[in-house]
Amino acid sequence: MRCFLCQLPLQLAHHGICSRCVNILPRLNKVCPQCSLPHSLPAKICYRCRATKPNWDKLIAVSDYIQPLKKVIHHLKFYQKIELTLALARLLFLAWYDDYLQGKLCKPDLVTCVPLHHSRYWSRGFNQSQLLAKPVAHWLNRPFLPYLLQRQQKRSDQKKLSLKARSINVKALFACQTDLTGKTVLVIDDIVTTGNTIKAISEQLKKHGAAHIQILCLCRTLL
Ligand SMILES: [Zn+2]
Ligand SMILES: [Zn+2]
Numbered sequence: 001m002r003c004f005l006c007q008l009p010l011q012l013a014h015h016g017i018c019s020r021c022v023n024i025l026p027r028l029n030k031v032c033p034q035c036s037l038p039h040s041l042p043a044k045i046c047y048r049c050r051a052t053k054p055n056w057d058k059l060i061a062v063s064d065y066i067q068p069l070k071k072v073i074h075h076l077k078f079y080q081k082i083e084l085t086l087a088l089a090r091l092l093f094l095a096w097y098d099d100y101l102q103g104k105l106c107k108p109d110l111v112t113c114v115p116l117h118h119s120r121y122w123s124r125g126f127n128q129s130q131l132l133a134k135p136v137a138h139w140l141n142r143p144f145l146p147y148l149l150q151r152q153q154k155r156s157d158q159k160k161l162s163l164k165a166r167s168i169n170v171k172a173l174f175a176c177q178t179d180l181t182g183k184t185v186l187v188i189d190d191i192v193t194t195g196n197t198i199k200a201i202s203e204q205l206k207k208h209g210a211a212h213i214q215i216l217c218l219c220r221t222l223l
Pocket of ligand 2: 032
């Protein structure tokens with residue numbers, strides 16, 4: 001088994017990407033702890049979050065949506081390279097763990113993922129966020145609830161819509177039937193773009209009593 005990025009033989013085959021390639025991945029630095037967008041004082045929340053406070057509490061991202069992660073995610077989603085799941089899940093876990101070691105996070109009570117609409121699930125055959133979240137929940141030794149959130153209605157393709165239309169498109173998109181009173185919930189997604197999806201999800205989770213919401217994603221697109 002070879003590293004997906006540099007093609008050198010892997011010492012630990014299940015890692016998918018070698019430790020050298022992991023270490024040189026471009027990371028986000030100097031970002032706001034709440035929205036993960038660029039911010040000169042990373043110890044404090046940014047002016048955007050102060051103006052409109054997000055309804056989630058922490059957003060942890062591995063990288064901007066750039067190479068080489070972009071290519072790896074693309075291969076997972078569109079070429080069904082399911083064997084990349086563990087490599088990507090490991091990156092997610094390491095990003096979370098890094099913040100945890102620095103005392104910026106508490107351990108969640110449960111882990112969930114952003115649900116995919118049925119039609120997309122059937123065309124793709126899997127929900128990449130669910131595949132990524134399962135091993136993370138296992139490493140955290142916390143329950144994994146992949147169906148905590150349900151999608152309500154069919155949405156138009158987000159990519160084809162304007163920013164404003166995207167925001168309307170995700171409204172009332174998710175439902176939750178579980179009491180989450182006092183719980184810390186970790187939500188896993190592959191890419192966070194506008195933040196509208198995680199906003200709609202966080203709204204539902206808070207409505208059902210969640211006390212603290214952590215969002216963990218591979219890429220945060222820097223708008
Ligand atoms: Zn490598
Ligand atoms: Zn912010």
